[in-house]
Amino acid sequence: MLTLLLRNSLSHKLMALFFAVFFISVSGLTFFAYTSSRDSMLQEFKIRGRTLAKAIASEARTYYQEQDIEGLTSLLQSLGEGEDVVAILAYQSSKTTWIEFSGIELTVDDLGFPDIGDVWQRDVALQKGHKVSEFGSAVVDSSSQTRKGSLVAASPAGWVRVFLDRRALQQRLNALIFKTLLISALITLVGGVVFIMLLKRSLRVITPLIEATKKVAQGNLHQTVPLLSRDELGELARCFNSMTEQLLTTTVSKNYVDNIIRSMIDTLIVFNPDCTIRSVNYSALNLLGYEERELVGQPAAIVFPPNECPLDGSKNLGIFAHGTIDQIATTYRAKDGRNIPMLFSAAVMKNEDGTIQGIACVAKDITELKRAEEAIQGANQKLKILDQLRSQFFADISHELRTPLTVIRGEAEVTLRGKDKSLDEYKTALGRIVTLSNQLNKLVSDLLFLARSEANALEIGNQPTPLFDILQEVHREAQVLAMRHGAVADLAAPTEPLVVEGDPYRLQQLFMTLIDNAVNYSNQGGTVAIRVSKSDNDVAVIIADDGQGIPPEDLPHVFERFYRVKRRHKPALHSGSGLGLPIAKWIAEAHGGTISIASVLDKGTTVTVQLPLSSAERPSNHFSPDEQELQR
Amino acid sequence: MSLSPHTRHRWPEALAIAAAIWLCTAFAHAETFAVIVNKNNPSNHLSASTIASMYRGETLHWQGGDRIKLVNREISAETRQTFYFHVLNAKPDQVFYRQGTPIPVQSVIERSDDAVVRFVGSIEGAIGYVSLSRLKQIDEGLVKVVLTIEKP
Numbered sequence: 001m002l003t004l005l006l007r008n009s010l011s012h013k014l015m016a017l018f019f020a021v022f023f024i025s026v027s028g029l030t031f032f033a034y035t036s037s038r039d040s041m042l043q044e045f046k047i048r049g050r051t052l053a054k055a056i057a058s059e060a061r062t063y064y065q066e067q068d069i070e071g072l073t074s075l076l077q078s079l080g081e082g083e084d085v086v087a088i089l090a091y092q093s094s095k096t097t098w099i100e101f102s103g104i105e106l107t108v109d110d111l112g113f114p115d116i117g118d119v120w121q122r123d124v125a126l127q128k129g130h131k132v133s134e135f136g137s138a139v140v141d142s143s144s145q146t147r148k149g150s151l152v153a154a155s156p157a158g159w160v161r162v163f164l165d166r167r168a169l170q171q172r173l174n175a176l177i178f179k180t181l182l183i184s185a186l187i188t189l190v191g192g193v194v195f196i197m198l199l200k201r202s203l204r205v206i207t208p209l210i211e212a213t214k215k216v217a218q219g220n221l222h223q224t225v226p227l228l229s230r231d232e233l234g235e236l237a238r239c240f241n242s243m244t245e246q247l248l249t250t251t252v253s254k255n256y257v258d259n260i261i262r263s264m265i266d267t268l269i270v271f272n273p274d275c276t277i278r279s280v281n282y283s284a285l286n287l288l289g290y291e292e293r294e295l296v297g298q299p300a301a302i303v304f305p306p307n308e309c310p311l312d313g314s315k316n317l318g319i320f321a322h323g324t325i326d327q328i329a330t331t332y333r334a335k336d337g338r339n340i341p342m343l344f345s346a347a348v349m350k351n352e353d354g355t356i357q358g359i360a361c362v363a364k365d366i367t368e369l370k371r372a373e374e375a376i377q378g379a380n381q382k383l384k385i386l387d388q389l390r391s392q393f394f395a396d397i398s399h400e401l402r403t404p405l406t407v408i409r410g411e412a413e414v415t416l417r418g419k420d421k422s423l424d425e426y427k428t429a430l431g432r433i434v435t436l437s438n439q440l441n442k443l444v445s446d447l448l449f450l451a452r453s454e455a456n457a458l459e460i461g462n463q464p465t466p467l468f469d470i471l472q473e474v475h476r477e478a479q480v481l482a483m484r485h486g487a488v489a490d491l492a493a494p495t496e497p498l499v500v501e502g503d504p505y506r507l508q509q510l511f512m513t514l515i516d517n518a519v520n521y522s523n524q525g526g527t528v529a530i531r532v533s534k535s536d537n538d539v540a541v542i543i544a545d546d547g548q549g550i551p552p553e554d555l556p557h558v559f560e561r562f563y564r565v566k567r568r569h570k571p572a573l574h575s576g577s578g579l580g581l582p583i584a585k586w587i588a589e590a591h592g593g594t595i596s597i598a599s600v601l602d603k604g605t606t607v608t609v610q611l612p613l614s615s616a617e618r619p620s621n622h623f624s625p626d627e628q629e630l631q632r
Numbered sequence: 633m634s635l636s637p638h639t640r641h642r643w644p645e646a647l648a649i650a651a652a653i654w655l656c657t658a659f660a661h662a663e664t665f666a667v668i669v670n671k672n673n674p675s676n677h678l679s680a681s682t683i684a685s686m687y688r689g690e691t692l693h694w695q696g697g698d699r700i701k702l703v704n705r706e707i708s709a710e711t712r713q714t715f716y717f718h719v720l721n722a723k724p725d726q727v728f729y730r731q732g733t734p735i736p737v738q739s740v741i742e743r744s745d746d747a748v749v750r751f752v753g754s755i756e757g758a759i760g761y762v763s764l765s766r767l768k769q770i771d772e773g774l775v776k777v778v779l780t781i782e783k784p
Contacts, residue, residue: 103737
């Protein structure tokens with residue numbers, strides 16, 4: 001725990017270091033102070049003991065000479081007043097105890113004279129357990145001392161023993177130890193607090209620096225730390241700020257790159273070297289319909305259809321050897337199982353030492369592209385068909401223009417050749433030439449009409465026109481035409497004017513075209529029926545024949561210009577120009593109507609023209625048809 | 633420094649002594665002891681509490697101004713035990729300190745009644761205690777009794 005604490009925090013390390021050094025130095029000083037104090041105290045104690053013993057001995061001399069017990073007792077009483085003086089013993093010259101002056105219990109053994117010289121000091125333990133220091137001194141007669149020079153050894157008048165209690169000394173030493181330890185602890189504590197404050201003050205830049213560095217590591221470069229000091233740490237903070245500033249200007253931050261990736265339109269999927277998905281951008285998630293957590297960590301195969309993963313295969317031969325895959329068409333598999341065609345590029349990301357970091361795959365959804373391609377191809381196909389139709393038509397039209405001309409020329413040449421012919425023969429020939437010319441004229445008129453309609457140069461009249469009159473006129477001509485083909489034209493229409501807004505000439509042209517077609521396609525003895533039915537707002541003219549009909553494959557195209565249904569029974573000479581129905585359609589639509597065709601092969605064809613009635617002809621919204629009838 | 637650690641460690645012994653005192657009081661015949669002073673001492677009668685205050689170190693001087701010289705018997709002496717028990721209300725090895733100081737109250741130790749009588753008789757400021765019967769045997773007129781205490 002402690003080592004963990006020390007390993008993780010610089011301030012703790014410095015604190016530990018400081019406390020170690022400080023503690024050792026304070027301990028050393030304390031020990032030095034204690035030992036010197038103790039030594040001086042011991043020294044003082046001994047000096048005091050010796051001095052006391054000597055003083056008593058010198059003062060006691062006269063009392064010894066006079067054997068004055070009272071005086072000696074008073075002396076002992078006055079000099080022996082000290083807190084650590086526990087007993088004073090006075091011995092006579094016979095080495096027997098003279099006066100025992102004490103506050104503690106002494107046994108007979110303790111009282112015995114030690115006889116170890118004139119002046120002595122020693123530490124003894126008394127019989128009853130007291131630990132004392134004993135100081136002894138001989139009481140020497142001054143007169144004998146003066147005679148010391150002549151006599152070798154004058155026996156002393158007596159001895160004095162002083163017992164000093166070592167316990168008091170011990171207590172004082174203990175107090176000394178306690179005080180020094182207390183002061184040391186206090187100094188260490190105060191010093192430690194001051195040191196910690198200073199340390200925190202100088203290290204406080206580190207915490208924001210660490211936070212800021214972590215954020216930079218996460219890609220956020222907009223980091224500054226406060227400059228709190230001018231020392232090395234302050235310098236470090238300043239350098240950090242300038243570093244992030246430089247980084248901001250010289251490199252792109254992760255945030256910036258993230259934004260780019262997020263706003264990419266193309267899908268970006270990054271794979272790990274083991275082909276599991278590392279990251280996916282928004283476009284890819286959007287396209288495939290997954291949530292990010294559903295994809296990250298999954299094998300690459302999840303986004304590809306089975307057995308189509310381009311990253312699969314031998315790692316030595318595939319993308320890992322080559323390094324890139326450039327714009328191949330592949331398919332992604334969406335969450336709902338759709339296969340999405342993609343234009344796929346991939347690149348292996350390598351570290352500086354060549355180890356593979358991952359594979360970045362960019363792919364583009366080309367569904368729309370494919371669809372557009374198909375549309376263009378379809379349009380192209382149509383254009384080709386149209387072109388074919390047009391060349392066919394031109395061939396036909398040239399043929400059709402040439403055929404009557406050839407016949408006219410032939411007719412004229414045959415008539416002019418040889419001897420004179422009868423007037424009837426010339427008349428017949430001229431009549432045929434006129435017929436053929438009419439045919440040519442009609443063809444040219446049709447072409448002109450179409451050319452004008454294409455150029456929007458045709459004017460359609462806009463006058464109230466009674467349809468019934470037109471139909472009767474058309475019916476008359478139809479009967480003539482039908483008779484020529486051995487058929488019958490039948491008109492069934494209500495005897496109402498059936499007024500429409502329009503151009504009578506164009507309407508006649510419209511119906512004539514349809515009837516002409518019907519008669520042309522009807523069989524011998526067939527019937528061309530013209531029916532008219534009126535509804536509230538419009539009138540429908542139905543022209544039906546019971547002829548050969550139109551093959552279903554041709555039916556959708558009959559209103560296209562130049563489209564001609566291939567005739568099975570009749571020669572090309574009698575086929576139409578391929579312009580009749582388109583002209584009819586154009587006229588019907590120019591009048592705000594519609595035209596439709598239905599046909600059953602070998603049963604007949606029905607063409608329905610629907611035209612809006614003139615507003616005057618329409619019944620008012622406020623009246624029912626019955627009421628209208630009554631009003632009339 | 634209220635109680636010496638040595639006495640504290642000698643509880644069993646103290647108890648034994650207390651038991652001995654009890655036995656003595658129970659079996660020994662009643663004995664009277666006397667508190668004596670020098671014959672020149674002006675005091676003729678002292679109360680037990682006055683004597684106790686002297687031995688406790690509360691009173692240091694006689695009324696005349698002389699220092700009081702306390703005489704004690706050794707701790708094991710029966711007389712001392714009795715005296716401490718009845719007058720000082722303390723155990724015989726109790727160390728007294730001069731009032732308000734760490735200075736112990738010291739006394740001259742004499743190891744017999746005769747020595748006590750001799751010492752008190754020769755020193756004016758002295759005060760001691762002896763068995764009354766022994767005092768009567770050796771009385772030389774040098775001391776006077778200021779208090780007698782009947783041992784129950």
